[in-house]
Amino acid sequence: MTTPAISSHSDSDHSTRQRNVAAYSNVIADRIQDEWATHVGAQRMRQLRDTSTRLREITDPYT
Numbered sequence: 001m002t003t004p005a006i007s008s009h010s011d012s013d014h015s016t017r018q019r020n021v022a023a024y025s026n027v028i029a030d031r032i033q034d035e036w037a038t039h040v041g042a043q044r045m046r047q048l049r050d051t052s053t054r055l056r057e058i059t060d061p062y063t
Contacts, residue, residue, distance in 0.1 A: 037045040 033045070036048075040048075
């Protein structure tokens with residue numbers, strides 16, 4: 001039987017890393033959405049966001 005590895009990083013190190021990853025992910029997502037908006041236009045992007053939000057109500061019951 002093997003024992004689980006013990007992390008040498010503190011919880012605050014993990015929290016900082018998680019915040020950094022989330023911030024970076026949001027930057028990338030914003031860039032992608034800006035690119036999509038360039039192709040489909042502002043009105044269709046609003047429709048896409050509205051549709052995604054409505055679908056989230058049934059696909060993610062924890063929101």
